[in-house]
Amino acid sequence: MNVQLKTKKRVADHGEVFTSEREVNAMLDLVKQETDRIESKFLEPACGTGNFLAEILRRKLAVVQKRYKKSQLEFERNAVIAVSSIYGIDLLEDNTTECRERLFNIFNEIYTKFFKTKTNDKVRNSVKFILEKNIVIGNALSLETVDEKPRPIVFSEWTSISGSKIKRKDFCYKSMIDQASLSELPLFSDLGEEAYIPKPLKDYPPTHFLEIANA
Numbered sequence: 001m002n003v004q005l006k007t008k009k010r011v012a013d014h015g016e017v018f019t020s021e022r023e024v025n026a027m028l029d030l031v032k033q034e035t036d037r038i039e040s041k042f043l044e045p046a047c048g049t050g051n052f053l054a055e056i057l058r059r060k061l062a063v064v065q066k067r068y069k070k071s072q073l074e075f076e077r078n079a080v081i082a083v084s085s086i087y088g089i090d091l092l093e094d095n096t097t098e099c100r101e102r103l104f105n106i107f108n109e110i111y112t113k114f115f116k117t118k119t120n121d122k123v124r125n126s127v128k129f130i131l132e133k134n135i136v137i138g139n140a141l142s143l144e145t146v147d148e149k150p151r152p153i154v155f156s157e158w159t160s161i162s163g164s165k166i167k168r169k170d171f172c173y174k175s176m177i178d179q180a181s182l183s184e185l186p187l188f189s190d191l192g193e194e195a196y197i198p199k200p201l202k203d204y205p206p207t208h209f210l211e212i213a214n215a
Contacts (some may be wrong), residue, residue, distance in 0.1 A: 024055050038082050039114075039160070045140035047088030047168050057086055057103055061110050073114055076123045077164055080209045083107060084158035088135045091146055097127070101130040122210040129213035130158065143174040146190040154201060164175035166209050169200040 007154055019027075019152050032041045035056050043053050061080035068074040086103065090096050107127050133156045137146050144150040153173040161167050207215040 005113045015203055019051050021051070021055070024051050028052070028055055028059070032059075038063055038078055039085055043087040043089075045089050047099055047135065048095050049092050050088065050102045050135075051098065053086050053088050054102055054106060057106050059083065061087070061107065061136060065110065065114070069114055072118060074121065074162070075114065076111075077160070077209055078165070079111065080123065080126050080130070080212075081158070081160050084130045084134065086134060087155060089138045089153065091136075091137070091139060093137050096137045100128075101128045103131055104128055115205070121209070122213075126209055126212040130156075140169045143177065156178070157200075160189050160209075161206055164210075165206040166207050166212060167206050168204040168212070169214070170202040170204075171198055171200050175199075 018175055034042075036059060039059050041200045042053070042056050047053055061079060062083055064075060064078045069077050083103065088099055089148070090099065090119045104124075104127055108124060111123065111149050136155070137151055138144060138153045139146055139150075141149070145153060147211075154170050155173050155176075157171060158171075204215060
């Protein structure tokens with residue numbers, strides 16, 4: 001497998017390597033049916049600058065383009081759902097910052113290409129807000145943040161309901177992992193079957209996808 005390295009020190013200190021585009025695509029092709037589902041959730045526990053997550057988002061947005069490019073509102077709503085389905089954890093702050101920016105730029109380039117001067121900054125703000133919540137600085141082994149006072153990692157689940165509204169629930173990542181390991185049911189199934197759903201830390205009222213950042 002081909003990998004890219006930033007510095008030898010980062011490799012030694014953090015085991016940091018980056019999978020090349022060819023290998024990323026080959027691996028994602030093994031789960032192509034899921035990468036082509038707009039709402040299918042992905043978590044990369046050592047996301048780096050987002051090599052895997054970037055390609056997943058490109059694939060999802062390609063589906064959004066194909067289905068909804070003739071309706072700006074539907075394109076915007078489904079693009080936000082696609083972004084909200086992607087999660088990442090990394091030890092290093094510069095990696096998480098670059099990953100968020102990379103994912104936003106992928107969305108923004110496609111959005112601007114199709115709708116040019118008709119684009120809405122509220123959509124951009126929603127995407128940025130979701131990426132701040134979904135791409136976190138943390139340790140996927142300890143399940144805690146990486147700072148002076150480590151705290152349990154918290155992720156938000158975003159669910160599309162009643163047209164253009166989105167329901168947000170915050171969950172402690174550790175409790176999700178611990179409880180899921182004790183259950184035979186899948187976690188957060190979006191295929192319709194029975195699923196194990198842990199108790200949220202916070203439950204937000206349904207909010208229009210354009211107002212997520214202000215909720």
